Amino acid sequence: MRARSGIRRRGMGRVLVAGALLAGSLSASGPAAFAEQPKPAASPIYGVTIPPGYRKWEMVAPAEEAAPLDELRVVLGNPVAIRALEQATLPFPDGTILVKLAYKRKQSDEFASATVPGQATTVQVMVKDSRRYASTGGWGFGRFINGVPADIGQHQTCFACHQALVKNHDYVFTRLAP
Numbered sequence: 001m002r003a004r005s006g007i008r009r010r011g012m013g014r015v016l017v018a019g020a021l022l023a024g025s026l027s028a029s030g031p032a033a034f035a036e037q038p039k040p041a042a043s044p045i046y047g048v049t050i051p052p053g054y055r056k057w058e059m060v061a062p063a064e065e066a067a068p069l070d071e072l073r074v075v076l077g078n079p080v081a082i083r084a085l086e087q088a089t090l091p092f093p094d095g096t097i098l099v100k101l102a103y104k105r106k107q108s109d110e111f112a113s114a115t116v117p118g119q120a121t122t123v124q125v126m127v128k129d130s131r132r133y134a135s136t137g138g139w140g141f142g143r144f145i146n147g148v149p150a151d152i153g154q155h156q157t158c159f160a161c162h163q164a165l166v167k168n169h170d171y172v173f174t175r176l177a178p
Contacts, residue, residue: 041144044152046133048125048142051078054099058082061177064105071102072117075174085176091138092170096128100174121145126172137163137171 040049057076065071077085078097084090106118123144130138141158143150162171169175 041147041149043125043140043142043144043149043155045155046127046136046140046142048127048140050123050125050142050144050147051097051099054078054097057099059177060085060098061174063174065102069102069121070105071121072105072115073100073102075100082176090170091130092128092172094128094130094138096126098126098172098174100124122150123147137167139171 040052042049054076057078060075060077060081063073063075065073076099078095080093080095081098084092084096101123102121103117104119104121105115108114108116125142125144127133127140127142128138129140133140136159139159139162141155143154143158149155159171162173166173
């Protein structure tokens with residue numbers, strides 16, 4: 001019996017030491033360890049940010065933009081967007097997020113007849129929230145250059161263009177690629 005209680009005491013002592021070390025390390029790091037991370041930059045007018053993890057989302061479709069932009073683009077969608085596109089759901093449900101990545105076109109160094117993405121130009125984001133963005137068809141817009149929101153003038157053109165050209169598709173240009 002004595003041997004067992006000695007083992008228990010040593011085991012309990014180790015737990016107490018480990019707990020004290022953990023508590024000490026947490027208190028030494030202070031409140032900064034638990035401070036909120038800085039919020040990402042938000043677009044003017046809409047307050048849209050670049051969604052974390054968007055690069056792992058599914059591709060909706062690629063596209064090529066002619067002159068004067070001469071860009072290659074790819075649109076990614078969060079799971080809500082992908083489900084809506086697969087089921088041809090219109091209007092898109094709240095929570096839909098579409099992200100367009102745009103790049104300058106470049107001739108491939110390895111294969112002369114191929115055009116590949118060159119320098120990144122913008123990341124553009126559409127967020128569906130029918131209450132928050134009621135005056136813009138339920139959509140909020142964000143246009144980012146090197147992670148920084150573009151100026152207010154560029155954001156003022158977003159909804160007008162979508163409204164003029166794709167109002168009948170819930171203001172979304174992109175269709176799911178086959």
